[in-house]
Amino acid sequence: MLLSYLKIAWKVLLRRKFFTFISLFGISFTLMVLLVVYSLFDHFLGPHYPETRNNRMLYANFLNMRFKSGGNQNSPPSYYLLNRFVRTLKEPELISISSQFAPASAYISGKKLKLDLKYTDAPFWQLLEFNFLEGKPYTEPDVRSAAHVAVINEATARQYFGLSRGVVGKTIELDQTRYRVTGVVADVPGMRINTYADVWVPISLSTEDLQRTEFTGNHVALLLAKSPADVEQMEAEFDRMVRAIPNPDPKNIEQINFHADRMLASIVRPLTGTYNTSKGLTMFYSAISLLTLLFMLLPALNLVNVNVSRIMERSSEIGVRKAFGATSGALVRQFLVENIFLTLVGAVVGLALAWGSLQLLSNSSLVPYAQFGLNWRIFGWGLFISLGFGLLSGVYPAYKMSRLQAVQALRSANSSK
Amino acid sequence: MENILTQTTARPQATAPAPVTSAQPVIQLREIEKIYQTKTIETVALNRVNLTINKGEFVSIMGPSGCGKSTLLSIMGLLDEPSGGVIELDGRPVQAYSDRELAALRNQKIGFVFQSYHLINDLSVLDNVELPLLYRPGVGGKQRRERAYAALDKVGLSARTGHFPSQLSGGQRQRVAIARALAGRPEIILADEPTGNLDSVMGEEIMELLLNLNRQEGTTIVMVTHDEQQARRTQRLIRFFDGSQVS
Ligand SMILES: Nc1ncnc2c1ncn2[C@@H]1O[C@H](COP(=O)(O)OP(=O)(O)OP(=O)(O)O)[C@@H](O)[C@H]1O
Ligand SMILES: [Mg+2]
Numbered sequence: 001m002l003l004s005y006l007k008i009a010w011k012v013l014l015r016r017k018f019f020t021f022i023s024l025f026g027i028s029f030t031l032m033v034l035l036v037v038y039s040l041f042d043h044f045l046g047p048h049y050p051e052t053r054n055n056r057m058l059y060a061n062f063l064n065m066r067f068k069s070g071g072n073q074n075s076p077p078s079y080y081l082l083n084r085f086v087r088t089l090k091e092p093e094l095i096s097i098s099s100q101f102a103p104a105s106a107y108i109s110g111k112k113l114k115l116d117l118k119y120t121d122a123p124f125w126q127l128l129e130f131n132f133l134e135g136k137p138y139t140e141p142d143v144r145s146a147a148h149v150a151v152i153n154e155a156t157a158r159q160y161f162g163l164s165r166g167v168v169g170k171t172i173e174l175d176q177t178r179y180r181v182t183g184v185v186a187d188v189p190g191m192r193i194n195t196y197a198d199v200w201v202p203i204s205l206s207t208e209d210l211q212r213t214e215f216t217g218n219h220v221a222l223l224l225a226k227s228p229a230d231v232e233q234m235e236a237e238f239d240r241m242v243r244a245i246p247n248p249d250p251k252n253i254e255q256i257n258f259h260a261d262r263m264l265a266s267i268v269r270p271l272t273g274t275y276n277t278s279k280g281l282t283m284f285y286s287a288i289s290l291l292t293l294l295f296m297l298l299p300a301l302n303l304v305n306v307n308v309s310r311i312m313e314r315s316s317e318i319g320v321r322k323a324f325g326a327t328s329g330a331l332v333r334q335f336l337v338e339n340i341f342l343t344l345v346g347a348v349v350g351l352a353l354a355w356g357s358l359q360l361l362s363n364s365s366l367v368p369y370a371q372f373g374l375n376w377r378i379f380g381w382g383l384f385i386s387l388g389f390g391l392l393s394g395v396y397p398a399y400k401m402s403r404l405q406a407v408q409a410l411r412s413a414n415s416s417k
Numbered sequence: 418m419e420n421i422l423t424q425t426t427a428r429p430q431a432t433a434p435a436p437v438t439s440a441q442p443v444i445q446l447r448e449i450e451k452i453y454q455t456k457t458i459e460t461v462a463l464n465r466v467n468l469t470i471n472k473g474e475f476v477s478i479m480g481p482s483g484c485g486k487s488t489l490l491s492i493m494g495l496l497d498e499p500s501g502g503v504i505e506l507d508g509r510p511v512q513a514y515s516d517r518e519l520a521a522l523r524n525q526k527i528g529f530v531f532q533s534y535h536l537i538n539d540l541s542v543l544d545n546v547e548l549p550l551l552y553r554p555g556v557g558g559k560q561r562r563e564r565a566y567a568a569l570d571k572v573g574l575s576a577r578t579g580h581f582p583s584q585l586s587g588g589q590r591q592r593v594a595i596a597r598a599l600a601g602r603p604e605i606i607l608a609d610e611p612t613g614n615l616d617s618v619m620g621e622e623i624m625e626l627l628l629n630l631n632r633q634e635g636t637t638i639v640m641v642t643h644d645e646q647q648a649r650r651t652q653r654l655i656r657f658f659d660g661s662q663v664s
Contacts, residue, residue, distance in 0.1 A: 004558075007544075012539050317539075319535065320536075320537060320548070321548065323523060324548050324549040325520050325525070325601075326520065327517055327520040327552075405497050406497070410535060
């Protein structure tokens, strides 16, 4: 029975190319976009290299100051603020302070090479899980003594030295400063904004005045909790610490909003302007859910519409099958199998399309060093949702039709011809 | 389920006296009414029809267009429900059957031939003919194919099994429809103007086929026709006028 249902499903597919195309396009395209968008999203936020432990991490990279005059100032925090106050926290297992990456230039045989440079402390290399292809990170004594050393990524090794291995101990010159390479790491994707760079050097070499006592600057602190369960405590301690910071300018500054957030929240907070509360994430999730729903709605409605008219079109078939002994259950089962089959074909096509687009995205240099992959969980959800719509939209009209007396189904087939 | 289908309780003869060949009724209609209610008018398609079809009979039904012949056949074939009255199949009122049992009756006892063929266009000739067997429990794929081939052979279409309905002539389509009705080896064939869309030569062939089926296999046949000559070749002719039997 199942085999003959599948046979019919397959024949209907082939003989109604236009209908098939529309249905499949809706399902495939939706699934593809879902998969691609999620993959991008996941690349920003997932526990990926080198922030593999980001379920234990908080990011303090955004500061908001409200002035008595009514104005606002948004900026990353300064090294001073992070070093003087955040460093004192007891909860974190590790605390790392680094600058935001900034462009620097190198020259090889007269050709300019633009590289992104980041100043970090030594815990940076312990807190994050970099993949050292050779050599090792610079150490606490290196940072304290402001040694001219650097960790570079593989792409830089290849571009600057023409080698991907064997460059440890060689010298790289950036913005007229020479550094000795201590290690080479695998490339970090560009959307890991808190850790990404081409070249990392000790923060003590920073060209900025790190002693400057203003709160605004261009640094970021990464905090690693002892376990995922400890993150909340760490966050609470951070908030207590912020409340204890003396107002540096009580005459002008009304309030200082400074938080340590999980990765997603650290991005959402400045976007939503929720400097003071944790409502931003809720807002963000609502917006995302709404968008996804709207996005799914169109192909879903299309599928419903196509299915309904397809079944109406086949009322003659339903009448004939009833006349020759099909029960309502058998008819509903038949359309169920057809819809599942169709949806699965659409899903496979969607999967292939998504894979192709992600491959294209990865190979394009849109985001440096990004490698996008398919997410099977999202594929599963997309498939589940499409199946749900496929079933609902196919089975309900099939059920209605199967309840008709056979003559009615046959007659409506005649009059529609 | 098997028992209700083979059950043949003898019943006293219904009111309408008919020139019976054997006195074993298979279908009995008592006071059957069918009323179509639309917004503007009420159509009485069947008005208290009493009719008995006996086992092995070949009955033809004639009457002007719109007098209720198709309606009658649909009700006999359990494709439609009457507004009033009782249908008995093998002496048992069909109102007593569940939906599933009715489906089984349609599947095993009755073969329908429609005026406008009603073949499934997406299926090949062979798959169309296999259809009744698809809904019969215990018939495997191999057996289905064999029986469908045999039925197609009977109607002289064994060379066209792979064709689709759209690739056939009207006569060929009607023969496929007949093969489909035969494939399930039903006791009763209900044919609604099986030759209505065909030329006289083709019509004659179909008529021969039905006559043979009735004579050789003892299949009970009820056929609606507009052709006096065809009607006269059957054992009994029933004339209808305005929803009632007139002879
Ligand atoms: N679904 C329906 N709704 C309303 N009236 C109907 C419906 N089906 C049939 N009728 C009416 O019932 C009457 C009998 O119709 P039926 O189709 O049984 O006639 P018929 O004898 O088969 O005619 P023909 O020889 O043209 O096929 C007609 O008057 C028709 O208009
Ligand atoms: Mg008719």
